[in-house]
Amino acid sequence: MTMTNAVMSAMGGQMHHHTSVFNAQTPQAQSIANLFYIDLAIAAVIFLTVTALVIAAVIRFRARPGDGEPYQDPGNPKLETLWTVVPALILLFLLVLTARAMFIVNPPVGTRKPDVIVVAHQWWWEYRYPSSGVVTANELHMPAGTNWLLGIQSADVIHDFWVPDLGAKMDAIPGHPNVLWITPQKTGTYLGTCAEYCGAEHAMMGIRVIVQPPEEFAQWEKAQLHAPAPPVAAAAVRGAGLFEEKTCMNCHNIAGTKARALVGPDLTHLADRDTIGSNLIANNLTNLAQWIADPQSLKPGCNMPNLRLSGAEAEDIAVYLESLK
Amino acid sequence: MSEASQSHATITSLADIKEYRGLLSWVASIDHKQIGIMYVVSAYFFLFVGVVEALIMRLQLIRPNNHLISPETYDQLFTMHGTTMVFLMAMPLLFGFSVYLVPLMIGARDMAFPRLNALGFWLYFFGALMLYFSFMAGGAPAAGWFGYAPLTEKSYSFDHGIDYWALSLLVMGAGSVATGINLIVTVLTLRAPGMTLRRLPLFVWMVFINGILVVLAMPPLNAALVMILADRLLNTHFFTPATGGSALMWQNYFWMFGHPEVYILVLPAFGVISEVIPVFSRKVMYGYGLMATSTVAIAFLSFGVWLHHMFATGLGFAILYLFAASSMLIAVPTGIKIFNWIATMWGGTIRFSTPMLFATAFLIQFTIGGLSGITFAAIPLDWQLTDSYFVVAHIHYVLLGGTVFAMIAGTYYWFPKVTGRMMSERVGRWNFWLLVIGFNGTFAVLHILGVLGMPRRVYTYPDVPYFGLLHAISTYFAFVLVLGLLVFVANMIWSLLRGKVAGDDPWDAWTLEWATSSPPPPENFERVRTIHGRRPLWDLKHAAVAPAATKEGR
Numbered sequence: 018m019t020m021t022n023a024v025m026s027a028m029g030g031q032m033h034h035h036t037s038v039f040n041a042q043t044p045q046a047q048s049i050a051n052l053f054y055i056d057l058a059i060a061a062v063i064f065l066t067v068t069a070l071v072i073a074a075v076i077r078f079r080a081r082p083g084d085g086e087p088y089q090d091p092g093n094p095k096l097e098t099l100w101t102v103v104p105a106l107i108l109l110f111l112l113v114l115t116a117r118a119m120f121i122v123n124p125p126v127g128t129r130k131p132d133v134i135v136v137a138h139q140w141w142w143e144y145r146y147p148s149s150g151v152v153t154a155n156e157l158h159m160p161a162g163t164n165w166l167l168g169i170q171s172a173d174v175i176h177d178f179w180v181p182d183l184g185a186k187m188d189a190i191p192g193h194p195n196v197l198w199i200t201p202q203k204t205g206t207y208l209g210t211c212a213e214y215c216g217a218e219h220a221m222m223g224i225r226v227i228v229q230p231p232e233e234f235a236q237w238e239k240a241q242l243h244a245p246a247p248p249v250a251a252a253a254v255r256g257a258g259l260f261e262e263k264t265c266m267n268c269h270n271i272a273g274t275k276a277r278a279l280v281g282p283d284l285t286h287l288a289d290r291d292t293i294g295s296n297l298i299a300n301n302l303t304n305l306a307q308w309i310a311d312p313q314s315l316k317p318g319c320n321m322p323n324l325r326l327s328g329a330e331a332e333d334i335a336v337y338l339e340s341l342k
Numbered sequence: 343m344s345e346a347s348q349s350h351a352t353i354t355s356l357a358d359i360k361e362y363r364g365l366l367s368w369v370a371s372i373d374h375k376q377i378g379i380m381y382v383v384s385a386y387f388f389l390f391v392g393v394v395e396a397l398i399m400r401l402q403l404i405r406p407n408n409h410l411i412s413p414e415t416y417d418q419l420f421t422m423h424g425t426t427m428v429f430l431m432a433m434p435l436l437f438g439f440s441v442y443l444v445p446l447m448i449g450a451r452d453m454a455f456p457r458l459n460a461l462g463f464w465l466y467f468f469g470a471l472m473l474y475f476s477f478m479a480g481g482a483p484a485a486g487w488f489g490y491a492p493l494t495e496k497s498y499s500f501d502h503g504i505d506y507w508a509l510s511l512l513v514m515g516a517g518s519v520a521t522g523i524n525l526i527v528t529v530l531t532l533r534a535p536g537m538t539l540r541r542l543p544l545f546v547w548m549v550f551i552n553g554i555l556v557v558l559a560m561p562p563l564n565a566a567l568v569m570i571l572a573d574r575l576l577n578t579h580f581f582t583p584a585t586g587g588s589a590l591m592w593q594n595y596f597w598m599f600g601h602p603e604v605y606i607l608v609l610p611a612f613g614v615i616s617e618v619i620p621v622f623s624r625k626v627m628y629g630y631g632l633m634a635t636s637t638v639a640i641a642f643l644s645f646g647v648w649l650h651h652m653f654a655t656g657l658g659f660a661i662l663y664l665f666a667a668s669s670m671l672i673a674v675p676t677g678i679k680i681f682n683w684i685a686t687m688w689g690g691t692i693r694f695s696t697p698m699l700f701a702t703a704f705l706i707q708f709t710i711g712g713l714s715g716i717t718f719a720a721i722p723l724d725w726q727l728t729d730s731y732f733v734v735a736h737i738h739y740v741l742l743g744g745t746v747f748a749m750i751a752g753t754y755y756w757f758p759k760v761t762g763r764m765m766s767e768r769v770g771r772w773n774f775w776l777l778v779i780g781f782n783g784t785f786a787v788l789h790i791l792g793v794l795g796m797p798r799r800v801y802t803y804p805d806v807p808y809f810g811l812l813h814a815i816s817t818y819f820a821f822v823l824v825l826g827l828l829v830f831v832a833n834m835i836w837s838l839l840r841g842k843v844a845g846d847d848p849w850d851a852w853t854l855e856w857a858t859s860s861p862p863p864p865e866n867f868e869r870v871r872t873i874h875g876r877r878p879l880w881d882l883k884h885a886a887v888a889p890a891a892t893k894e895g896r
Contacts, residue, residue, distance in 0.1 A: 032804065033804040033805065033806050034806065034807075035794070035806060035807045035808070036794060036795035036806075037793060037794050037795065038726045038727070038793045038794075038795070039793065046726075048722065049722045049723060049725065049726050052720060052722055052723060053717075053723055053726075056716070056717050056720055056723060060713040060714075060716070060717070063709070063713060064709060064710065064713055067680060067684070067705070067706065067709045068706055068709075070684045070688075071684060071687075071702060071705055071706060074684060074687040074688050074690075074692070075687075075692065075694075075702065078623070078687060078688065078689060078690050078691060078692050079691075079692050079694065080624070080691040080692055080693045080694075081691070084691040085691075086624050086691070086884075087623075087624055087625055087689055087690050087691050088625075088689060089625060089626045090625065090626070090628060090685075090689060091626055091628070091629075091630070092628050092629035092630065092631070092632070092682075092685075093628075093629075093685075096685070097629050097632050097678065097681075097682070100677065100678060100681040101632075101674060101677075101678055104673065104674055104677045105671075105674050108670040108671070108673060108674065108716070109670075111670065111716070111719075111720055112666060112667055112670055112720075114720070115666055115719075115720045115721055115722065116663060116666075118720075118721075118722040119659065119662065119721055119722055122722045122725065123725070125659065139498075169656075173492075173498065174490075174492050174493040174498055175490055175492075175493065175589060177654065177729060179729075179795070179797065181726060181794075181795035184725075184726070185654075185722065185725035185726060186654050186725055186726065186728070186729070187654060187656060187725075188654050188655045188656060190583075190589050190590060190655060190656070191492060191583040191584070191589050192583025192584070192587075192588065192589060193583070193588075193589065193590055193655070193656065195655075195656035196656070208795075209795070210795070210797050210800075211797070212728075212729040212730065212797040213490070213729055214417075214485075214486050214490070214493070214729075214798070214799040215493060216417075216493060216498060217413045217414060217417065218413065219797075219799060219800060220413065220800035220801050220802055220803065223804075317412060317413055318413050318414065
């Protein structure tokens with residue numbers, strides 16, 4: 018596990034890295050992985066038994082020239098009881114382990130309120146922190162070592178929040194708020210994706226979870242609450258004007274400005290994020306300008322239209338957005 | 343037994359039957375054999391269509407960030423692939439075998455309601471055409487084969503694809519209920535004298551139970567389809583949460599149909615295996631009684647497991663426990679069948695003709711599908727693996743490695759009866775090995791992709807370690823699989839034209855359909871004598887040798 022972790026943190030800044038159900042980074046994921054080992058062991062024993070019996074039958078009882086009709090064995094209640102009862106007992110054992118793991122992975126919540134509310138949209142993620150009031154998009158920040166309750170909701174169709182290294186997945190269903198426990202133990206970047214088919218860009222609805230030391234997380238949360246400073250550089254000032262003029266503000270929110278819409282991702286602190294487009298491409302000036310100029314070329318079918326901006330206009334808006342810290 | 347073989351000695355191919363000449367004799371037919379053939383031919387045609395759709399998807403997935411086809415096209419393809427394989431291929435294939443064989447196996451002249459039988463086929467046929475017409479009418483459906491609301495609502499799927507999808511499933515669903523009723527009544531009322539329910543061939547047992555499943559399982563689907571159509575066309579609010587509807591209600595209705603549907607697709611395949619293995623092992627079916635009762639148990643339990651498709655939707659623990667227990671319990675009767683089939687082979691003298699080869703592969707591949715199925719019943723594992731490629735692997739091991747392999751075994755087994763010609767055994771061996779290698783190569787690696795976090799239904803994926811490699815392996819083996827299917831089709835066509843004349847009973851089998859000519863005359867039998875056991879032809883052939891054998895099922 019420790020070696021995997023070293024690799025993980027080394028790759029933490031990358032867009033994509035290896036994930037696995039077995040690469041458990043939370044007690045919840047570990048409990049599932051342990052259950053999976055037992056399930057696989059049981060499956061292997063049953064599979065090998067069946068296969069061995071079939072192969073033995075194929076070899077031993079293949080018809081040979083001169084064979085007459087064999088003895089007509091109509092069945093044996095004792096043997097048949099054996100292969101009814103033994104599998105039933107094995108499954109009963111698995112059922113007990115299942116019930117135990119369920120309590121570790123997603124125990125009943127009681128009156129506890131979620132620490133963060135995940136709102137799935139076609140095709141991006143909104144994260145709301147009710148206690149601090151922080152609202153951000155596409156990158157979920159969490160403190161390490163804390164047992165967090167995630168509220169999982171949807172703004173449109175059914176989605177599903179799934180980060181294999183962190184444990185169970187949970188559907189985001191409109192009108193049916195769900196919850197999910199996650200206790201990240203080690204800092205790092207964990208990747209996941211929407212796991213319920215949700216339309217054209219289901220494939221590009223990546224999840225990026227950034228687990229930080231608690232004090233670093235507190236700083237991040239505090240910084241998020243400050244409205245970014247107004248732009249100073251000439252290009253950024255032009256970009257801010259274009260952002261209002263070119264209808265960007267009809268969909269996006271930037272705290273401290275006239276842009277208050279909640280249709281698309283909140284852009285208040287966009288410059289702090291590693292990626293844009295829901296973990297689609299790295300967040301830098303070139304990529305952002307390309308995204309603003311023609312989002313459909315990067316994420317075909319997404320809800321952000323091509324606004325027919327000139328290259329210079331897209332660049333100015335990108336400069337402005339990259340100043341939002 | 344039957345004197346049919348004497349009076350129809352000249353029948354050695356379908357062309358010898360004057361009642362089957364001309365297109366009109368088929369279109370206007372109420373003969374269960376012609377209807378059965380039309381079902382099977384249509385089903386194999388749609389198998390071809392579904393395979394082409396799958397192959398385009400596999401080419402799109404051959405490497406990361408591929409842009410061979412657009413996301414919209416990919417979404418239409420996987421929706422049409424799933425819908426085609428379940429409703430246009432598997433169900434009609436099983437119905438085709440059922441309506442062709444049941445009357446013959448129970449010594450009847452035809453189905454109980456021959457006109458209803460024809461109606462069932464034509465509802466399916468035109469329903470299928472309606473579904474494919476959507477491509478020309480502004481776009482095929484693109485919400486997956488289980489079409490989760492509210493993605494299927496007008497606000498999220500605004501072209502007419504979903505309307506075509508829902509209407510065509512409704513039309514085919516009505517046909518399926520008709521055929522289900524027909525099969526139940528046929529088995530209950532038209533059995534030959536002496537053929538008690540305890541002497542019914544196991545294929546007929548499974549088809550009978552299947553008829554009950556169809557009749558009980560289709561209504562929830564049909565009701566849900568009416569509701570989604572009303573939402574889309576009449577602005578009702580069944581599945582729109584914002585205006586008081588429930589998104590989860592669709593899932594409950596759909597899977598209340600959908601899980602019994604899985605067994606609808608599997609029971610007739612079990613029936614085929616239960617005929618093929620005894621005949622080619624030269625042994626009576628081991629534990630006939632338990633085979634029949636375990637089928638009833640599966641049918642009963644299949645109505646109490648549907649929530650295992652919804653374990654990740656956030657349900658209460660009490661209901662989760664109940665459905666985890668029932669989902670594991672249903673594995674027991676399925677396991678019984680596997681062991682009883684092996685016990686039938688044990689001590690036999692097994693002839694490995696092509697049907698038996700496919701039946702043997704079925705045993706192992708279906709076991710793998712069953713074991714991955716149990717994994718989903720262990721709820722926390724479902725919370726990780728559902729909606730991943732692990733599910734894609736699982737469903738294909740059950741329905742392709744299981745059902746389709748069994749039906750290919752059945753095709754090789756009954757082709758001589760239906761056409762009067764043997765299929766080539768040499769080509770059959772090529773067919774078998776290409777399919778076994780192609781199938782397992784394509785789908786085994788998909789389990790690993792699911793464990794590595796690959797979600798299903800994505801048109802492309804990022805360049806993550808192993809993803810590209812595993813998908814490339816899967817795609818290359820898919821070509822082997824397709825080659826195997828082409829060899830299968832070629833073998834059928836070649837054998838139909840040039841195959842060796844089969845005779846009445848080429849496999850030395852023992853159910854009633856082998857007592858008449860190949861192909862059977864329109865009236866099936868001139869006369870059916872009283873049945874004294876489960877294997878009427880065996881009794882006839884061994885009357886002097888083993889009188890004890892005739893006592894079974896008394």
